[in-house]
Amino acid sequence: MEGFFQNYLRLYRSLITSLNELMSIYQLSYSLWQVIFYIKNYGPSTLVDISNYYNVEKPTITRRVHRLEELQFVVQIPGKDRREKIIQLTELGEQIYKECRTKITNLETNVMEGLSKEEQIITYQTLPKIQNNIMKREDSKSE
Amino acid sequence: MEGFFQNYLRLYRSLITSLNELMSIYQLSYSLWQVIFYIKNYGPSTLVDISNYYNVEKPTITRRVHRLEELQFVVQIPGKDRREKIIQLTELGEQIYKECRTKITNLETNVMEGLSKEEQIITYQTLPKIQNNIMKREDSKSE
DNA sequence: GGTAATAGTTACCTTAGATAACTATATATT
DNA sequence: AATATATAGTTATCTAAGGTAACTATTACC
Numbered sequence: 001m002e003g004f005f006q007n008y009l010r011l012y013r014s015l016i017t018s019l020n021e022l023m024s025i026y027q028l029s030y031s032l033w034q035v036i037f038y039i040k041n042y043g044p045s046t047l048v049d050i051s052n053y054y055n056v057e058k059p060t061i062t063r064r065v066h067r068l069e070e071l072q073f074v075v076q077i078p079g080k081d082r083r084e085k086i087i088q089l090t091e092l093g094e095q096i097y098k099e100c101r102t103k104i105t106n107l108e109t110n111v112m113e114g115l116s117k118e119e120q121i122i123t124y125q126t127l128p129k130i131q132n133n134i135m136k137r138e139d140s141k142s143e
Numbered sequence: 144m145e146g147f148f149q150n151y152l153r154l155y156r157s158l159i160t161s162l163n164e165l166m167s168i169y170q171l172s173y174s175l176w177q178v179i180f181y182i183k184n185y186g187p188s189t190l191v192d193i194s195n196y197y198n199v200e201k202p203t204i205t206r207r208v209h210r211l212e213e214l215q216f217v218v219q220i221p222g223k224d225r226r227e228k229i230i231q232l233t234e235l236g237e238q239i240y241k242e243c244r245t246k247i248t249n250l251e252t253n254v255m256e257g258l259s260k261e262e263q264i265i266t267y268q269t270l271p272k273i274q275n276n277i278m279k280r281e282d283s284k285s286e
Numbered sequence: 287g288g289t290a291a292t293a294g295t296t297a298c299c300t301t302a303g304a305t306a307a308c309t310a311t312a313t314a315t316t
Numbered sequence: 317a318a319t320a321t322a323t324a325g326t327t328a329t330c331t332a333a334g335g336t337a338a339c340t341a342t343t344a345c346c
Binding site for chain 3 (some may be wrong): 203206228
Binding site (some may be wrong): 001002003004006007008009010011012013014015017018019030034037051053054055056104105107108109110111112113114115117118119120122123124125126127128129130131133134135137138 | 144145146147148149150151152153154155156157158160161162177180196197198199203232244247248250251252254255256258259261262263265266267268269270271272273274276277278280281
């Protein structure tokens with residue numbers, strides 16, 4: 001699959017630009033959206049959960065969460081393990097999620113135009129598999 | 144295809160990290176590699192060509208090219224249009240391309256493990272189609 | 287009960303990219 | 317031909333996003 005990474009990376013800027021534009025009215029960027037998305041889909045979580053999921057360092061997520069707190073889209077409540085803080089969506093956060101979700105799903109649909117259902121599904125399923133393979137490689141390296 | 148962008152974006156950090164690590168011995172990063180890759184595959188080109196291809200602003204490419212000149216992987220020669228500078232690979236650049244190409248192709252193969260040939264090909268072909276759709280949207284907006 | 291590990295934070299640094307304003311050349315308009 | 321407009325590329329300055337290292341507080345492990 002020579003050239004796959006190129007095809008993947010070439011898309012990046014275009015996509016980020018479109019997404020950021022779409023969400024700018026909510027003062028969100030794709031990076032903040034990732035946090036909201038994670039919490040919505042995996043339930044209230046810790047910073048470390050999110051950091052692992054996206055393969056991003058902890059301080060990066062700290063910053064994203066603080067920004068989301070300022071915007072009042074999330075709150076942090078102490079976990080039973082007193083080191084942990086559980087991040088969860090506020091009412092406002094839920095609402096913003098729904099609004100953004102609709103817009104993003106629209107964009108996703110537009111962007112898939114001209115692709116067969118099969119192509120869409122396979123691509124959708126393939127990306128996480130690739131992700132897993134990369135994660136496995138990284139794990140095996142640090143052992 | 145709700146959630147497609149998430150699947151796409153989640154991969155990003157893992158992939159960039161792996162690629163940068165792989166190329167660090169050549170003092171390259173994925174962003175410099177993109178320029179080398181473009182020139183190798185589309186022939187000697189201008190800054191604007193590259194900038195359009197990756198949907199990135201001109202000054203960003205100016206910097207990448209200057210860095211590659213320092214590393215002596217590319218040279219710029221005046222075009223017949225005297226505004227243009229044609230960027231092309233040096234001997235050293237060609238050599239580095241080959242070495243990196245091998246390593247990256249290896250990584251690409253590893254990362255595709257467990258995926259059928261069909262899944263690989265479809266995903267490979269789908270990404271540029273999505274890219275086209277996004278570009279079309281952006282064009283139609285600015286009209 | 288003392289040592290390891292884990293969750294989260296802070297301060298500081300790097301990378302990558304954007305915008306605006308500019309120069310120099312080329313193209314189009316009249 | 318003279319002027320206006322467009323294009324290629326650069327420079328300076330700013331912002332977004334993320335990383336590293338060092339730290340605190342708490343928990344888990346022997």
